[in-house]
Amino acid sequence: MGRLDGKVCVITGAAGGMGREAALLFSSEGAKICIGDVDAEAGEKTASDCTDGMFVEVDVSDANSVEGMYRAATERFGGVDVLYNNAGIMPADDASILDTEVEAWQRVQDVNTTGVFLSCKYGIPHLLDRGGGSVINVASFVALMGAATSQVSYTASKGAVLSMTRELAVEFARRGVRVNALCPGPVETPLLMRLFDDSPGALERRTVHLPMGRFAQAKEIAYGALFLASDESSYVNGSTFLVDGGLTAAYVTPE
Numbered sequence: 001m002g003r004l005d006g007k008v009c010v011i012t013g014a015a016g017g018m019g020r021e022a023a024l025l026f027s028s029e030g031a032k033i034c035i036g037d038v039d040a041e042a043g044e045k046t047a048s049d050c051t052d053g054m055f056v057e058v059d060v061s062d063a064n065s066v067e068g069m070y071r072a073a074t075e076r077f078g079g080v081d082v083l084y085n086n087a088g089i090m091p092a093d094d095a096s097i098l099d100t101e102v103e104a105w106q107r108v109q110d111v112n113t114t115g116v117f118l119s120c121k122y123g124i125p126h127l128l129d130r131g132g133g134s135v136i137n138v139a140s141f142v143a144l145m146g147a148a149t150s151q152v153s154y155t156a157s158k159g160a161v162l163s164m165t166r167e168l169a170v171e172f173a174r175r176g177v178r179v180n181a182l183c184p185g186p187v188e189t190p191l192l193m194r195l196f197d198d199s200p201g202a203l204e205r206r207t208v209h210l211p212m213g214r215f216a217q218a219k220e221i222a223y224g225a226l227f228l229a230s231d232e233s234s235y236v237n238g239s240t241f242l243v244d245g246g247l248t249a250a251y252v253t254p255e
Contacts, residue, residue, distance in 0.1 A: 002030025003230045008077040010034040010070065012060055012119060013087030015042035017189040018138075021218040022084060022225050027051045029226065034073035034080075036060070036087070060087045060115030067122045080126040081133045082229045085119040088112045088138060092194075094151040105153045112157035113164075120168060124177060132176020136228045137165045139181040141244045149205070158183075162240060169238030178237040180228050185244030188215040211246035211253050 009026050013019040015037035023033050027050035035050075036058040037043040047053035056072050059065040073080055089111045093104045116137050127133030140158040142151070165181040172179065186206060207213060224243040227233050242248060 002028070003226060003232065004082075005030035007081040007229070008032045008034070008073065008079055009082040009084060009229060010036060010073050010080055010123065011084040011086055012036040012058065012069075012115070014046055014084075015039040016046075018184070018187060018218045018221050019084075019086040020046045022086065022222040023047075023050055023053065025219065025222045025226055026082075026084075026229065027053060029230075031082070031229075032077045034069070034077070036069045060085075060119060061110040063118055063122070066115075066118040070122050070126050074126060079130045080123065081130055083119060083123040083127065083133070083135045084138075084225060084229065085116045085123075085136065086138045087115050087119075088157075090151065090154050094153045096150045097152045100152055108153035108157050109160075112154065113160045116161050116164060120164070120179075124168070124172065127177050128172075128175060133178075134229050134233070135165075135168065135177060135179040136225055137161050137179065137181050139165065139183045139240070141183050141185045141242065141248050143181075143183065144240070144242075144248050149202075166238050173237055178228075178233070180233075180236060180239045180241050182221070182225055182228060183240055183242045183244065184216060184221045184224075185210070185242075185247045186215045187218055187221055189218055209247065209250060209253060211250050213254075214245075216243065216245060 009031045011023050014023045014035040027033050033050045033053040035043045035047045035055045040057050043055040047055035056069045058069040139161040142155045143158040143162040162181050169179040
């Protein structure tokens with residue numbers, strides 16, 4: 001018996017990286033999966049790799065697009081039980097506040113902050129129709145820490161996700177909906193690793209602060225999400241669920 005048997009999970013940003021790993025893991029645990037992403041080719045591939053999956057091309061910054069994704073999932077599977085709001089961007093031009101242009105700032109907020117807002121706005125009513133469910137909003141360890149290697153727009157967006165999560169967790173708790181923020185540490189995904197390609201020493205500057213001496217693998221984050229999606233976390237609500245290898249607990253790390 002799978003840990004998600006009978007559950008319908010909508011996962012945004014699941015064409016690759018952490019989202020794809022979660023989709024495959026959730027599927028192996030018995031879930032029906034709706035993949036939402038802007039990358040149709042990779043999204044279709046992830047959906048086809050799931051036991052019972054579907055793909056919907058979605059722009060999470062567009063209200064009509066997000067609403068249509070949930071409508072399509074409900075038409076296909078009969079309802080929705082889990083929202084895994086994973087879609088996000090980390091553009092290379094996100095830098096110090098002194099160097100980040102307003103347009104670059106807004107682009108990140110549109111996807112990372114408004115995307116989660118819209119996914120909750122249009123997704124939570126589907127959970128209420130089922131009598132409850134689980135919402136997993138992907139924030140980040142950067143919502144809790146500062147960095148001299150600033151990416152101010154990304155950091156601010158993840159702080160907003162964290163605060164939004166707490167608000168929704170309190171509002172909907174007595175209606176059967178749990179809302180938690182999954183906060184990964186640095187994860188070895190193409191999205192992150194490409195930022196270090198042209199910066200000698202940038203990767204080493206970060207790994208020295210990691211108690212475990214390495215970035216997470218995407219599947220390690222997916223297992224954290226699996227717990228939050230399952231009934232095993234039935235009393236976990238409004239949490240800042242860190243999967244960061246001890247990074248936010250560190251002051252001085254082993255050499």
